[in-house]
Amino acid sequence: MIGALLFRPLIQESREQTEQIAKLQSELTRERALHARSAREEELLKNDPAYIELIARDRLDVMKPGETIIHLETKKPK
Numbered sequence: 344m345i346g347a348l349l350f351r352p353l354i355q356e357s358r359e360q361t362e363q364i365a366k367l368q369s370e371l372t373r374e375r376a377l378h379a380r381s382a383r384e385e386e387l388l389k390n391d392p393a394y395i396e397l398i399a400r401d402r403l404d405v406m407k408p409g410e411t412i413i414h415l416e417t418k419k420p421k
Contacts, residue, residue, distance in 0.1 A: 387394040399405070406412050 388398075400407075404412065
């Protein structure tokens with residue numbers, strides 16, 4: 344009984360550390376995915392003229408002759 348009381352804080356600390364490790368691993372996975380996505384976009388911007396055109400046309404709202412631009416708006420939550 345006394346042994347259980349002595350080790351209880353250590354067990355609780357171990358559980359908290361395990362939870363913190365899981366949380367940090369999840370965050371690391373998200374950050375790695377974000378980095379990979381950013382690296383891919385950077386590579387496309389450096390080497391793919393078609394991608395650059397697509398991004399520029401989208402952001403500047405420019406269309407080619409004969410094209411029609413359609414904007415879809417989402418409902419804003421109240």
